Amino acid sequence: MKSNDKNFIRRLQRQQEDALEFIVDKYLSLIKGITYKVLSPLENDGVIEECINDILLSIWNNSKNFHGDSTDFKKWICAIAKFKAIDYYRKVSNKVEFTSDYMDLNPEKSVEDQLIVIEDKTELIKLINLLEPVDRDIFIMRFFLGLKTEDISKKLGLTNSAIDNRIYRGKKKLNSKATNLNLGGSLL
Amino acid sequence: MKDIYELLNDIDIDENEFEEMEVSELEKARVKKTLKKSLNQRKKMKGWKRVLLPTAACVLAVGLTTNLNPSFAEWIGGFFTTEQVDEGLRMASESGLTQRIDQEVMDQGITFKVEDVIADTSRVALSYQVVKENGKILNPQLEFRDGKNVISAYDQDGNPIEGEGIGMSWINASDYGLIEFSLRGHESIDSLTIKFELTELNGTRGNWQLEIPIDLKEIKEMTTRFVLDDQKTSDNGVGIHLKEVQFAPSSNEIMYDTYFTAEEKAKVEAQIQELENAFGNKNIFTFAKYSTAIQYHIENKSGKTLYRVNMFQDQGHPSDSGRTQGTAEVTGELGYIKRNDSFIRQKEDDQLTFVLDGVIKSVPSDFSINVNPKELKKYPLSFEYEGNFITIKKVDMQKTFPSVETEQVLVIEMEGGKEVPSSDLVEWAIVDDKGETYEALHSGSVLDETDENGRFKTNTTLTIYGMKEIPKEFTLHLLLMTRYEEVEKEWKVPLYKNS
Numbered sequence: 001m002k003s004n005d006k007n008f009i010r011r012l013q014r015q016q017e018d019a020l021e022f023i024v025d026k027y028l029s030l031i032k033g034i035t036y037k038v039l040s041p042l043e044n045d046g047v048i049e050e051c052i053n054d055i056l057l058s059i060w061n062n063s064k065n066f067h068g069d070s071t072d073f074k075k076w077i078c079a080i081a082k083f084k085a086i087d088y089y090r091k092v093s094n095k096v097e098f099t100s101d102y103m104d105l106n107p108e109k110s111v112e113d114q115l116i117v118i119e120d121k122t123e124l125i126k127l128i129n130l131l132e133p134v135d136r137d138i139f140i141m142r143f144f145l146g147l148k149t150e151d152i153s154k155k156l157g158l159t160n161s162a163i164d165n166r167i168y169r170g171k172k173k174l175n176s177k178a179t180n181l182n183l184g185g186s187l188l
Numbered sequence: 189m190k191d192i193y194e195l196l197n198d199i200d201i202d203e204n205e206f207e208e209m210e211v212s213e214l215e216k217a218r219v220k221k222t223l224k225k226s227l228n229q230r231k232k233m234k235g236w237k238r239v240l241l242p243t244a245a246c247v248l249a250v251g252l253t254t255n256l257n258p259s260f261a262e263w264i265g266g267f268f269t270t271e272q273v274d275e276g277l278r279m280a281s282e283s284g285l286t287q288r289i290d291q292e293v294m295d296q297g298i299t300f301k302v303e304d305v306i307a308d309t310s311r312v313a314l315s316y317q318v319v320k321e322n323g324k325i326l327n328p329q330l331e332f333r334d335g336k337n338v339i340s341a342y343d344q345d346g347n348p349i350e351g352e353g354i355g356m357s358w359i360n361a362s363d364y365g366l367i368e369f370s371l372r373g374h375e376s377i378d379s380l381t382i383k384f385e386l387t388e389l390n391g392t393r394g395n396w397q398l399e400i401p402i403d404l405k406e407i408k409e410m411t412t413r414f415v416l417d418d419q420k421t422s423d424n425g426v427g428i429h430l431k432e433v434q435f436a437p438s439s440n441e442i443m444y445d446t447y448f449t450a451e452e453k454a455k456v457e458a459q460i461q462e463l464e465n466a467f468g469n470k471n472i473f474t475f476a477k478y479s480t481a482i483q484y485h486i487e488n489k490s491g492k493t494l495y496r497v498n499m500f501q502d503q504g505h506p507s508d509s510g511r512t513q514g515t516a517e518v519t520g521e522l523g524y525i526k527r528n529d530s531f532i533r534q535k536e537d538d539q540l541t542f543v544l545d546g547v548i549k550s551v552p553s554d555f556s557i558n559v560n561p562k563e564l565k566k567y568p569l570s571f572e573y574e575g576n577f578i579t580i581k582k583v584d585m586q587k588t589f590p591s592v593e594t595e596q597v598l599v600i601e602m603e604g605g606k607e608v609p610s611s612d613l614v615e616w617a618i619v620d621d622k623g624e625t626y627e628a629l630h631s632g633s634v635l636d637e638t639d640e641n642g643r644f645k646t647n648t649t650l651t652i653y654g655m656k657e658i659p660k661e662f663t664l665h666l667l668l669m670t671r672y673e674e675v676e677k678e679w680k681v682p683l684y685k686n687s
Contacts (some may be wrong), residue, residue: 030203065197
């Protein structure tokens with residue numbers, strides 16, 4: 001019994017473990033590449049390893065939320081890998097801040113690091129669901145996947161200022177919703 | 189609400205902007221091992237949901253228990269004549285289907301030898317041995333992890349044969365190994381090639397490659413197949429359509445559909461709508477969980493039961509006998525499932541008759557119960573529902589995976605007793621004191637032991653993601669349950685032609 005290029009998504013969604021092994025064989029080099037790029041400044045291989053495992057388990061646990069073919073699947077796991085890696089980066093780098101001046105090693109974090117600091121992701125996702133589809137995509141690309149304004153504008157065919165504007169308005173909207181919902185944290 | 193994984197579907201990301209990094213085989217193996225560990229921790233508690241998985245594909249289960257002296261096996265005509273293989277293979281062997289292959293390859297002083305092959309339209313089985321230079325027969329167990337050893341099958345055009353069922357088995361301390369490929373769904377194949385690419389035998393690294401061609405053209409004529417005319421019935425809201433049977437030298441196969449009757453379907457759809465209204469169309473409503481199935485047995489002309497599928501008899505969970513494989517294909521229609529069950533042939537299997545015993549359906553439920561976690565310590569909360577007597581023992585926050593830094597989950601532990609037959613309580617959701625709904629992942633098992641009331645002991649764990657703390661109070665809602673109902677009137681269908 002084996003997974004192959006044609007059936008592995010279906011097998012994954014049926015929770016057949018060999019599909020996950022197939023994904024490791026096929027995509028580990030890609031997942032590792034994405035994770036390293038984000039997390040290597042932390043110089044902590046243990047975190048990278050944990051993050052890679054977490055990415056693969058998330059693919060397994062959420063396989064039913066994937067829709068599409070194998071090209072879409074590759075995009076989907078790239079997105080998950082990037083999102084998870086950034087998430088790990090934030091968690092770990094927040095911790096080290098207290099103990100050392102680690103963060104100074106990475107001074108160019110300004111753009112990607114305009115972060116939303118609501119601690120609870122679930123609640124943030126809840127908020128993002130309230131946005132218009134275009135704004136939702138912009139927010140995810142920017143804050144979960146760490147894309148720069150220029151990259152987002154290319155993808156969506158909008159100007160840089162239009163993207164910035166939408167982010168500004170979106171934040172305002174989310175801020176008011178967050179206050180209404182009495183959620184902790186704030187939107188920068 | 190869409191969760192992040194669903195939202196990520198919509199993001200147009202350019203996968204080419206990411207660079208791959210070199211990964212060694214060792215690294216892959218290590219990642220796989222860690223994942224397996226994490227998955228196994230959760231699997232321990234999974235058990236009885238098996239029966240109604242939408243696409244339950246059981247691997248060929250070949251029970252090999254007895255031992256036999258190899259020289260004796262050879263003397264009387266090969267592994268397939270021994271008690272170590274199933275009756276279907278023995279019968280096929282008796283009718284002269286065994287092909288003596290005796291193909292072998294040697295490396296590092298170790299010979300890998302394929303002795304016999306039995307093939308029909310339903311499966312291919314090969315017997316093999318691992319032998320040392322001095323004639324000593326080694327343990328035939330093959331290691332398949334990390335691609336150390338690969339065995340694959342190809343059709344006449346070189347296309348790989350994908351099957352749900354490639355079974356391999358061997359007996360410790362015995363001298364023969366057995367490899368089986370299921371050919372279900374590949375009835376049109378004329379010939380196939382089995383390819384062995386082995387790099388480790390009995391702990392020794394080396395290179396053993398073999399290709400075994402198998403001709404199926406003539407063998408195909410030994411398989412009969414016929415369509416059953418308009419064999420439909422319905423009971424307790426479940427419809428059954430028996431479509432076709434196939435008899436091959438080593439196994440029998442039956443193809444049928446199960447579905448909700450129009451009336452039941454309307455009822456289920458209305459109930460789903462009600463649930464969606466109450467809880468929102470959250471992740472709670474995953475695909476193909478509303479399903480149908482049947483319990484039946486097949487008897488021979490003297491009325492002896494040879495095969496049983498999903499039968500209750502004396503257990504707290506359904507069991508099969510005489511079946512090798514069952515597959516189910518979910519269609520686009522609610523509860524409509526195309527099924528195919530195959531059975532190892534038995535000696536007395538002439539003039540078989542299908543007998544329907546009961547129907548099984550997974551349907552929405554409106555059962556709910558209020559829980560106050562603090563009070564549980566003093567007063568465990570018990571309830572009874574459709575033959576299940578359950579006590580909620582504990583509500584607790586736990587870490588998801590010890591090795592990975594992730595969020596905490598709420599875990600609800602329940603135990604109790606189950607009458608036979610009774611409904612299975614399959615999917616739950618909880619609504620907390622703020623009115624927020626969460627999906628509860630269910631896992632559980634039914635033990636073979638009974639309690640003082642003669643009920644089979646059960647334990648169930650519900651896991652809830654996304655909660656930060658234990659709510660002061662919450663409501664547990666049962667969303668889906670599987671009901672078993674005996675048929676009111678026995679339905680029999682002869683699986684042979686009246687001539």
